[in-house]
Amino acid sequence: MLRIKIKMKSLYKVALGLSGIILLSLGCQRDDICSETTQTTSRLVLSFYDADNVNVLKAPPNMNVKATDNDSLLFETINQNNIAIPLKTDGNSTEYEFIINAEEEDDEPSVDINSDIVQFTYARSEEYISRACSYKVVYSNLNAVLTSEPNSNWIKNIVIEESNIEDETTTHISIYH
Structure with a gap:
């Protein structure tokens, strides 16, 4: 028993x-699990072109990119003709400083250093993804304005290619220098 x-x-x-x-x-x-392949808030894709030959991609030499409201660099001394940068999800504008010839030699700043500030403005809307991934921000009505001194700009022209930012597969803005 x-x-x-x-x-x-x-x-x-x-x-x-x-x-x-x-x-x-x-x-x-x-x-309950947000997959890494799930597309969340997209970044702004910039392509850099030669201003003299507008069909040729041209990487800005030794470019640094930083937000104007922050001292930390987003990109440091890169030589790429395409980059993707984040936009603010809690405001309708983001401002970045694009610095070329930023390479320092022997702890001395380069004499050819040149800096331009570009302000990106946009409208935001939230789109529900799932319970695990929550929401993503979709940007629309994108605009870009060069706000630095006009006489010393290394950026010659900014063209909006796609005013809605829904993915990172296409160029949203072309910058000619």
Whole structure:
């Protein structure tokens, strides 16, 4: 009789454990995990072109990019003709400083350093993705204005290619220098 009681208690524990595991697995749904492939808020894609030959991509030499309201650099001494930068999700404008010839030699700043400030303005709307990923911001009515001194600009022209920022697969703005 004692043996039957022990087996019943063991069987009861096993059944309780299995029930708990089943309830936990049913409680966690696929929607509770935000996949890395899920597209969230897109960044602004910039392409840099030669101002003298507008069909040729041209990387700005040793470019630094930083937000004007922050001292930390977003990009440091890059030589790329395409970059993607984030826009503010809590405001309708973002301002970046684009600095070329920023490479320092022997702890001395380059004499050819040139800095332009561009202000990006836009409208924002939130789009629901899922319970795990929450919302993403979709930008529309994108505009870009060069706000630095006009005589020393290395940026010659800014062209809006796509005024709605919904993905990072196409160029949104072309910058000619």
